[in-house]
Amino acid sequence: MNTDVTHDPALTSWVESANAADTDFPIQNLPYGRFRRKASGEGWRIGVAIGDEVLDLKRVHDDIPWSDALQALLRPLADGDLNAFMEQPSSQRRALRQMLSQALRSDSPLQEVLSPCLVAQSDIEMSVPCRIGDYTDFYTGIHHATAVGKLFRPDNPLLPNYKWVPIGYHGRASSIGVSGQQFRRPQGQTKAPDAEVPSFGPTRRLDYELELAMFVASPNKLGEPIGMAEAEEHVFGLGLFNDWSARDIQSWEYQPLGPFLSKNFASTVSPWIVTMEALEPFRSPFQRPEGDPQPLPYLDSATNREQGEIDVTLEVWLQTQAMRDAGTSPHRLSQSSFRDAYWTVAQLIAHHTVNGCNLQSGDLLGSGTLSGPAPEQAGSLLELTQGGKQAIALPNGEKRTFLEDGDTVILRGFCERKGARRIGFGECSGTVLKAG
Numbered sequence: 001m002n003t004d005v006t007h008d009p010a011l012t013s014w015v016e017s018a019n020a021a022d023t024d025f026p027i028q029n030l031p032y033g034r035f036r037r038k039a040s041g042e043g044w045r046i047g048v049a050i051g052d053e054v055l056d057l058k059r060v061h062d063d064i065p066w067s068d069a070l071q072a073l074l075r076p077l078a079d080g081d082l083n084a085f086m087e088q089p090s091s092q093r094r095a096l097r098q099m100l101s102q103a104l105r106s107d108s109p110l111q112e113v114l115s116p117c118l119v120a121q122s123d124i125e126m127s128v129p130c131r132i133g134d135y136t137d138f139y140t141g142i143h144h145a146t147a148v149g150k151l152f153r154p155d156n157p158l159l160p161n162y163k164w165v166p167i168g169y170h171g172r173a174s175s176i177g178v179s180g181q182q183f184r185r186p187q188g189q190t191k192a193p194d195a196e197v198p199s200f201g202p203t204r205r206l207d208y209e210l211e212l213a214m215f216v217a218s219p220n221k222l223g224e225p226i227g228m229a230e231a232e233e234h235v236f237g238l239g240l241f242n243d244w245s246a247r248d249i250q251s252w253e254y255q256p257l258g259p260f261l262s263k264n265f266a267s268t269v270s271p272w273i274v275t276m277e278a279l280e281p282f283r284s285p286f287q288r289p290e291g292d293p294q295p296l297p298y299l300d301s302a303t304n305r306e307q308g309e310i311d312v313t314l315e316v317w318l319q320t321q322a323m324r325d326a327g328t329s330p331h332r333l334s335q336s337s338f339r340d341a342y343w344t345v346a347q348l349i350a351h352h353t354v355n356g357c358n359l360q361s362g363d364l365l366g367s368g369t370l371s372g373p374a375p376e377q378a379g380s381l382l383e384l385t386q387g388g389k390q391a392i393a394l395p396n397g398e399k400r401t402f403l404e405d406g407d408t409v410i411l412r413g414f415c416e417r418k419g420a421r422r423i424g425f426g427e428c429s430g431t432v433l434k435a436g
């Protein structure tokens with residue numbers, strides 16, 4: 001593992017809330033996001049989450065006389081341009097992590113000058129963390145692929161390509177919004193199996209998909225594939241991602257070219273990007289189950305076998321309008337882990353570029369729905385309700401097959417391991433509004 005002093009679980013911060021056992025943002029995390037103070041009229045700027053606060057990197061850059069090298073690293077961040085920082089080599093990203101870790105630790109002499117650079121997270125609003133030029137969605141959740149396949153092909157759920165080639169499609173970046181996103185129930189064309197002709201109207205099978213977002217760091221040139229050895233150098237970090245899906249529109253439109261309007265009306269991403277550096281203590285070996293084919297050589301490397309997987313626990317929570325009206329907390333629908341994905345981050349980068357396709361910094365790659373092996377670990381309602389046939393019961397007596405107007409879906413994620421400090425991803429929430 002590539003851990004260093006910034007991962008030391010004993011490290012504490014002079015920002016007291018960062019030392020709480022249950023915070024998502026201890027000093028070992030240091031995720032990046034784009035924010036502005038509420039009702040301030042100021043431009044978007046980049047910050048780092050620490051406990052309940054954000055370190056405003058524009059003020060850090062403007063107010064403190066750093067070395068020339070650190071000033072240069074901070075400049076794009078001070079300008080609110082996370083993409084320009086994401087393009088830097090990982091050695092530069094590590095250098096800034098070291099600096100921030102030293103500056104925020106309990107014994108730092110910089111506490112006095114940095115304190116005015118903090119702003120409470122309750123006093124800010126956030127945007128998508130970077131400029132997302134392109135968005136690709138993969139299908140790495142083998143338990144999701146199997147469960148969904150079973151609904152249509154009980155005897156042969158997985159198509160023959162699944163264990164050989166990472167399946168994906170090109171999505172649409174323009175409709176990706178940040179946590180807190182609200183969107184109208186989409187309308188579209190659907191056809192019930194027993195209907196002769198399709199009908200038009202609001203989707204009746206609106207679903208969420210529990211996914212992780214991978215953000216591309218440095219780009220590759222068109223025509224120059226990224227090999228497994230360099231793949232993770234091109235990844236900046238991970239966030240939570242909800243790929244909202246209209247199942248009835250999807251089932252009518254998806255053949256023969258794949259999802260289209262059933263997926264591109266809204267997708268929600270969490271505001272904080274947890275860097276690949278912060279995730280180092282949570283790596284695990286990549287292993288294929290007994291009897292499964294080994295990856296082709298271009299998707300294989302010793303490093304990937306030793307530590308290709310990342311153990312991120314993921315959760316879906318639901319708060320209905322009735323729960324909100326009654327002041328009831330959200331209810332957890334499921335829990336799963338990124339470790340159960342069939343392909344690793346490095347394999348997705350290598351595969352995406354093997355034909356020469358060029359990735360750009362800020363591009364978002366979705367993992368696909370991450371369901372666990374047990375039925376209750378499903379990352380979508382399609383699976384939890386057996387294709388809408390078995391409603392799930394909520395603690396207040398409400399039932400759901402698919403989402404209703406006023407429902408808020410909240411994704412959460414965190415990494416926990418013995419010998420490491422727990423880090424979290426914050427929240428990715430979105431709310432369904434009545435069709436317009």
Ligand code: CA
Pocket residue numbers: 137209211243366368369
């Ligand atoms: Ca998806």
